[in-house]
Amino acid sequence: MASAAAGGRQAPRFRIVSNGAEQTHDTDLVRRVAAGDRLALRRIHDRFQRPLIAYLLRFVRDHAVAEELAAEVMIGIWRQAARYEGRSSLETWVFGIAHNKAVSWLRKRREEGMPEGAAEALVDERADPEAEAEAAGMTGMMSRLIGRLSAEQQAALQLTYYQDMPLEQVADAMGCPVNTVKTRIYYARQHLKRMLADEGIRALAA
Known part of the structure; x- marks a missing residue:
């Protein structure tokens, strides 16, 4: 796959690194969301919004759709927060929800017949x-x-x-x-x- 990427620039990778202290903090953060704390949800939104859109964009190839799905992920976090037990990292849990949203979208589009010529992935600006x-x-x-x-x-x-x-x-x-x-x-x-x-x-x- 690395060789396939050589033909064009890869999109920026958004790596969210966590440690033990952050894991504890993240668990508390999700517990606050489960208790109805909208500020805690906003913190998760601000932390994951860009990487979520970048991830979803590679599936849907339409920025508006990627933004809609990212918003659905946040709704999923709000609704499912009470079930989060901290067994996996917050990153894994959030992208697990995003994975389900993306797969559901793809399957629905394929059932409907996905049109050719969807918006292509964004390319970094170049001087040449x-x-x-x-x-x-x-x-x-x-x-x-x-x-x-x-x-x-x-x-x-x-x-x-x-x-x-x-x-x-x-x-x-x-x-x-x-x-x-x-x-x-x-x-x-x-x-x-x-x-x-x-x-x-x-x-x-x-």
């Missing part, structure tokens, strides 16, 4: 217009091809490579064993290689 156009084309292609994968394979790739989560956290967020995450990533990469070869991109498919 030709280089920018080339990178945008490759980024758009990768976004389109990843969109053909199953919802579970997409989520495994997004959480592992773009959110930079350890496999154990990805497994917690997706609600499956680590080996299942590894299997989904493996088949996702194989499918991407075949699709890249079909597109004539031999260097990335090698």
